Amino acid sequence: MRKIGLTLFLAMFYSLCWLALWSISFYLTQNGQQAMLLLPQGLRLALMTLLSRRYWPAMLASEMAIGLWLHSEQLQTHWVILLSPWLSLIPAAWVQHVWRRFTLYWQRLLLLLGAVAGNSLLQMAVPGLWLSSPLSQTLLASFTGGILLTPFIYLIYEYLKQQHLQNLLAQEIPDPPLRTSLLIWCSLFFALAVCLQMSLAPEVERLLIILVFLPNVVMAYAFGWQGGVLAAVLGSLMITVTRQMSGAFHDLLELELFLSTQALLGIGLGIAISRQQQLASHLNRYRLQLEQELHTRRQLTERLVHTEEAVRKEIARELHDEIGQNITAIQIQAMLVDRTPHGPATHVAAKQIGELSQRIHHTTRQLLRQLRPPVLDEMALDKALHHLAGEFAFAQQNIDFQLDYRLPAVPTDDTLIFTLYRLVQELLNNINKHASATRVRVVLTQQQQMLVLEVSDNGIGFNQPVKEGFGLRGIEERVRALGGEWRLEQHQGTRIIVKLPTDLQRTPP
Amino acid sequence: MNVTAAQVDKDYRYWRVHLLMSMVIGYAAFYLTRKSVNFAMPVMQLELGLTKGDIGLLGTLFYLAYGGSKFVSGIFSDRTGARWFMGVGLLMTGVLNIAFAFCHSLTALLLVWTLNGFFQGWGWPPCARLLTHWYSRNERGFWWGCWNTSINIGGAAVPLLSGILAATWGWQAALLVPGAIGIVLGIWLCRQLRGTPQEQGLPTVGEWRRDPLELRQEQQSPPMSMTQILRKTILQNRTIWLLGVSYVLVYLIRIALNDWGNIWLAENHGVNLLSANATLSLFELGGLLGALFAGWGSDLLFRGQRAPMILLFSLGLFLTVTALWLAPVHHFGLLALSFFSIGFFVFGPQMLIGLAATEYSHKDAAGTVTGFLGLFAYLGAALAGWPLAIVMQHYGWSGFFAVLTLASACVGLLLMPMMMAGISKRELSATPPDN
Numbered sequence: 001m002r003k004i005g006l007t008l009f010l011a012m013f014y015s016l017c018w019l020a021l022w023s024i025s026f027y028l029t030q031n032g033q034q035a036m037l038l039l040p041q042g043l044r045l046a047l048m049t050l051l052s053r054r055y056w057p058a059m060l061a062s063e064m065a066i067g068l069w070l071h072s073e074q075l076q077t078h079w080v081i082l083l084s085p086w087l088s089l090i091p092a093a094w095v096q097h098v099w100r101r102f103t104l105y106w107q108r109l110l111l112l113l114g115a116v117a118g119n120s121l122l123q124m125a126v127p128g129l130w131l132s133s134p135l136s137q138t139l140l141a142s143f144t145g146g147i148l149l150t151p152f153i154y155l156i157y158e159y160l161k162q163q164h165l166q167n168l169l170a171q172e173i174p175d176p177p178l179r180t181s182l183l184i185w186c187s188l189f190f191a192l193a194v195c196l197q198m199s200l201a202p203e204v205e206r207l208l209i210i211l212v213f214l215p216n217v218v219m220a221y222a223f224g225w226q227g228g229v230l231a232a233v234l235g236s237l238m239i240t241v242t243r244q245m246s247g248a249f250h251d252l253l254e255l256e257l258f259l260s261t262q263a264l265l266g267i268g269l270g271i272a273i274s275r276q277q278q279l280a281s282h283l284n285r286y287r288l289q290l291e292q293e294l295h296t297r298r299q300l301t302e303r304l305v306h307t308e309e310a311v312r313k314e315i316a317r318e319l320h321d322e323i324g325q326n327i328t329a330i331q332i333q334a335m336l337v338d339r340t341p342h343g344p345a346t347h348v349a350a351k352q353i354g355e356l357s358q359r360i361h362h363t364t365r366q367l368l369r370q371l372r373p374p375v376l377d378e379m380a381l382d383k384a385l386h387h388l389a390g391e392f393a394f395a396q397q398n399i400d401f402q403l404d405y406r407l408p409a410v411p412t413d414d415t416l417i418f419t420l421y422r423l424v425q426e427l428l429n430n431i432n433k434h435a436s437a438t439r440v441r442v443v444l445t446q447q448q449q450m451l452v453l454e455v456s457d458n459g460i461g462f463n464q465p466v467k468e469g470f471g472l473r474g475i476e477e478r479v480r481a482l483g484g485e486w487r488l489e490q491h492q493g494t495r496i497i498v499k500l501p502t503d504l505q506r507t508p509p
Numbered sequence: 510m511n512v513t514a515a516q517v518d519k520d521y522r523y524w525r526v527h528l529l530m531s532m533v534i535g536y537a538a539f540y541l542t543r544k545s546v547n548f549a550m551p552v553m554q555l556e557l558g559l560t561k562g563d564i565g566l567l568g569t570l571f572y573l574a575y576g577g578s579k580f581v582s583g584i585f586s587d588r589t590g591a592r593w594f595m596g597v598g599l600l601m602t603g604v605l606n607i608a609f610a611f612c613h614s615l616t617a618l619l620l621v622w623t624l625n626g627f628f629q630g631w632g633w634p635p636c637a638r639l640l641t642h643w644y645s646r647n648e649r650g651f652w653w654g655c656w657n658t659s660i661n662i663g664g665a666a667v668p669l670l671s672g673i674l675a676a677t678w679g680w681q682a683a684l685l686v687p688g689a690i691g692i693v694l695g696i697w698l699c700r701q702l703r704g705t706p707q708e709q710g711l712p713t714v715g716e717w718r719r720d721p722l723e724l725r726q727e728q729q730s731p732p733m734s735m736t737q738i739l740r741k742t743i744l745q746n747r748t749i750w751l752l753g754v755s756y757v758l759v760y761l762i763r764i765a766l767n768d769w770g771n772i773w774l775a776e777n778h779g780v781n782l783l784s785a786n787a788t789l790s791l792f793e794l795g796g797l798l799g800a801l802f803a804g805w806g807s808d809l810l811f812r813g814q815r816a817p818m819i820l821l822f823s824l825g826l827f828l829t830v831t832a833l834w835l836a837p838v839h840h841f842g843l844l845a846l847s848f849f850s851i852g853f854f855v856f857g858p859q860m861l862i863g864l865a866a867t868e869y870s871h872k873d874a875a876g877t878v879t880g881f882l883g884l885f886a887y888l889g890a891a892l893a894g895w896p897l898a899i900v901m902q903h904y905g906w907s908g909f910f911a912v913l914t915l916a917s918a919c920v921g922l923l924l925m926p927m928m929m930a931g932i933s934k935r936e937l938s939a940t941p942p943d944n
Contacts, residue, residue, distance in 0.1 A: 002809060009802050016850040017825055023832035023847065073842055156824070160817045187922060
């Protein structure tokens with residue numbers, strides 16, 4: 001029941017629309033056969049492609065009936081034209097076959113364009129040979145009809161389908177085929193163009209080309225394939241109106257050529273833009289993903305740095321509280337043993353205990369200083385740096401050392417302070433051990449949101465790439481993790497410039 | 510509820526068919542008394558010496574009265590729910606038709622015919638009320654389509670009948686006979702019609718059919734005062750306004766072709782009066798099929814969504830109006846087919862818009878909202894009278910068709926934003942159906 005009803009409905013709808021399209025085409029071509037090849041082709045091809053195959057018989061039957069009636073009324077005179085709908089089955093079947101493999105709108109639109117081209121070639125090859133009109137005319141007629149209507153019907157079909165789905169699933173679907181703004185712009189362009197036509201038409205006929213092509217380009221650019229398709233249809237309407245009013249395009253071939261060119265332009269551009277939009281959206285998605293990745297990576301490293309610092313602090317406290325005290329106890333014990341008179345052996349042993357403890361004590365202090373510079377807990381950064389430089393005792397080695405501290409304010413971030421301190425410590429250590437330099441400069445300045453540390457010497461330098469053992473590598477990684485820069489120049493000595501963001505939390509990756 | 514389910518089923522089945530039959534016959538009779546003059550007009554024009562402007566004025570006044578009356582009587586009918594309303598209206602139009610036949614001065618003709626327009630407005634609202642209360646959302650398209658055929662049965666029968674009557678007994682007969690039929694059927698109709706299912710002791714149709722969409726509309730229609738209904742669900746409802754504006758255009762096309770079609774055929778294509786009227790019957794026949802298919806198709810293809818179907822039909826309408834305009838040859842068969850196609854494509858939207866309007870407003874306001882739309886409709890119809898005659902004086906028939914083509918293009922354009930924004934949002938915001 002349902003199927004019969006739908007088939008009847010389709011047959012009715014199809015044949016009435018077909019007939020109307022034929023009438024319009026007849027008006028344009030003044031030739032019954034060419035009229036059948038023009039606009040009805042587009043309708044037929046689109047419906048054959050989009051609808052299920054079980055409706056084909058109904059469509060073929062109604063078209064045959066109309067064809068026969070037209071022939072009996074002498075509105076068309078060639079029997080061979082009745083083959084035309086059967087030929088359209090071939091491209092339609094082909095497109096249906098590959099339809100599911102392509103899921104994007106513009107891909108399917110391209111498929112339809114392919115079908116239109118194939119169909120017009122077939123129409124030219126089979127009925128065209130027996131018709132009185134030239135072959136090129138037949139080809140162009142069926143191509144024009146196809147390219148004008150097929151994409152448009154596809155657009156409407158997609159739109160209705162999506163409306164239906166939306167109601168069925170009760171949710172919004174992104175990127176609807178038709179948007180209100182699109183329609184408004186289209187109508188506006190159309191109205192404007194018609195007005196211009198009416199006021200200018202007889203004088204500047206060539207202006208029409210701009211009037212038609214410009215909206216096509218703009219609509220395609222702004223709305224992708226949907227805009228292209230709609231603009232193509234409106235453009236052809238406008239051309240027809242012009243022909244009606246001012247009698248331009250009297251030659252049919254010229255008219256059809258113009259119609260199909262503007263449609264091809266609009267649709268082609270639309271497809272290209274849609275494709276570009278799709279690529280751009282992909283690219284954008286990947287970019288966002290990458291940004292996300294980078295951000296998490298930075299956060300991770302930062303947390304690593306902080307954790308490391310915390311662990312160091314913990315260990316240092318342990319060493320200080322536990323080991324330090326114990327060692328002190330051992331020292332006291334040793335002193336006690338020393339004081340009890342038991343002979344020389346005890347004395348020696350006690351002395352050894354004392355020496356050992358001394359050594360442990362020393363090492364532990366060393367270790368402590370390395371782990372967490374205690375100076376930073378006690379004094380500000382600039383003082384700590386001076387203290388650090390003092391420890392290296394450059395003056396005794398006849399090294400000209402200058403520390404230029406020019407920060408307007410002390411950095412608030414702990415991590416930053418430690419990193420700076422450690423950087424200077426590590427770099428000076430390297431210079432002290434390997435560079436055999438006679439002049440060392442350390443400059444600390446601020447440039448906008450960056451702290452700049454510059455350490456230079458006139459020593460012998462070292463071979464790049466920097467080896468693991470230098471400890472520079474680790475520091476470099478740390479700097480990069482904090483969003484800083486690291487630059488090394490070797491020219492009459494070594495110059496290392498490090499930039500660190502003042503605000504670690506807010507800097508962009 | 511003290512009636513059993515089986516009894517409810519039986520009652521519903523009986524009354525649904527019965528009421529539909531009565532409404533179809535009754536409304537077709539309204540058409541008989543409404544259109545009687547149009548088809549006698551070419552003869553009257555000669556005998557009484559009327560100009561085209563006079564005919565246009567007659568049409569415009571009639572449609573204005575009709576449109577206004579539809580709105581007022583819609584409110585009245587919804588408030589009182591009177592069963593006799595439609596019958597009495599029909600009776601009065603019959604009487605006025607007979608009176609019209611005996612008028613000779615232009616003033617008298619205008620007066621009687623305007624009054625006739627007022628009583629014509631009593632037909633629609635009771636039908637809309639019955640159709641929304643006795644049939645549920647997912648099947649209403651079909652039933653409404655069936656009811657809509659009465660417009661076309663009336664429309665198709667009238668030209669043939671009055672053509673024959675006018676040809677054999679003069680134009681007075683073409684008015685007297687429909688008038689008599691109107692009186693008889695009016696009395697019959699008073700006895701046939703019923704109120705809502707609840708007044709018959711039945712559950713609402715949504716409950717009976719278990720139709721979620723219908724139940725939702727019932728839920729969204731709590732009892733309100735008439736002014737509140739009017740303000741909230743009609744005047745402040747964007748969808749109703751959009752539907753109204755497209756209704757103007759649809760009616761413009763429909764009435765223009767109906768009223769001017771035979772004159773165009775006779776003047777431009779040299780068709781004789783009888784064939785011209787026969788062509789208009791084809792227009793109505795196409796409309797009959799169109800309304801049936803549109804209503805039923807929207808139930809079937811779009812699950813009770815009316816807007817997509819209206820869109821499809823308006824595309825077809827655009828094509829066919831253009832085709833009729835450009836119809837290249839004096840080929841009668843082709844012209845007749847074009848009229849048939851336009852009928853098919855114009856009555857689909859005409860019916861669906863009315864239907865959609867009742868479905869997007871308060872359930873108890875069915876008559877009112879159709880009456881409200883009637884204002885728009887007969888604004889369109891009035892535009893098809895005198896203003897279109899002016900257009901024709903200046904630009905000839907091509908101006909006439911240019912206006913129609915433009916109107917048909919606008920119908921589709923107007924509906925699209927509604928489909929996209931109005932209806933879908935409204936539907937989405939409500940609870941989704943769970944079937």
